[in-house]
Amino acid sequence: MEALVQPGMVSDLPSDTRNTDEDRSAHPEKDYFIARNGVRYAGTHLIIDLWGATNLDDPDHIDSVLREAALATGATILHGHFHHFSPNGGVSGVLVLAESHVSIHSWPERDYAALDIFVCGDCDPYKALPALKRGFLPERVQLSEHKRGLIG
Numbered sequence: 001m002e003a004l005v006q007p008g009m010v011s012d013l014p015s016d017t018r019n020t021d022e023d024r025s026a027h028p029e030k031d032y033f034i035a036r037n038g039v040r041y042a043g044t045h046l047i048i049d050l051w052g053a054t055n056l057d058d059p060d061h062i063d064s065v066l067r068e069a070a071l072a073t074g075a076t077i078l079h080g081h082f083h084h085f086s087p088n089g090g091v092s093g094v095l096v097l098a099e100s101h102v103s104i105h106s107w108p109e110r111d112y113a114a115l116d117i118f119v120c121g122d123c124d125p126y127k128a129l130p131a132l133k134r135g136f137l138p139e140r141v142q143l144s145e146h147k148r149g150l151i152g
Contacts, residue, residue, distance in 0.1 A: 032099075032121040033149065042149025043100060043120030048132065050113040052139025056106035057089035065135030066095050066102050069128035073119050075099045099123050113138075118148065 033042050055061050059082040070077055075097040082093030094103040100118040107113070113136060117125040133141070 033151070034121060039147065040151040041147040043118060043123070043147075044125050045116060045118040045146045045148050046125045046128075047144045047146070048115040048117065048129075049142040050115065050132065050136050050138035050140075051142070052111050053106075053113050053136040054111070055136055056108040056111070056113050057084075057091065059084045059091050059093065061135070062091050062093060062104060062106070065131060066093070066104060068135070069117070069131040070095050070097060070102050072127045072131050073099075073117065073125050074123040074127070075102075075119050102128070120148075 033040055055065075063080055063082050067077060067080070076099065078096045078098055080093065080095040082091055084091055088107070088109045090108060091104065091106045094101055097119065099120045102115070102117045104113055104115045115132070117128055119125050129141070129143075132138075
């Protein structure tokens with residue numbers, strides 16, 4: 001049986017998630033792209049390395065800290081999932097946000113955690129940093145920023 005849409009093709013079939021022109025004029029959708037300093041983009045993605053950090057082997061603690069951090073950005077938490085590895089006790093997890101995600105991978109045996117926070121719209125990922133510092137008490141934080149969906 002032939003697929004209705006081949007890989008790499010765009011479907012012309014209507015979708016329940018698409019608005020018609022009539023729907024758009026009656027209920028315009030919010031554009032979650034933002035404009036700051038003359039630059040328009042989807043959102044800000046922070047890559048965060050925590051060195052000399054603590055509490056990196058407790059999934060419940062990590063979940064709690066990341067939830068506090070996500071809420072501080074102004075984001076809406078949809079759900080989360082955290083996995084505890086054995087024997088080193090590292091944790092990998094993600095909070096799925098309406099505005100994107102927060103994720104962590106921890107190496108407690110090295111007192112190290114790799115996190116990323118990507119939020120779109122008016123959310124500010126920098127507001128998550130105090131919660132991360134309180135929750136993990138890192139000796140050092142390395143941070144880089146990437147603007148996603150950069151238009152110009």
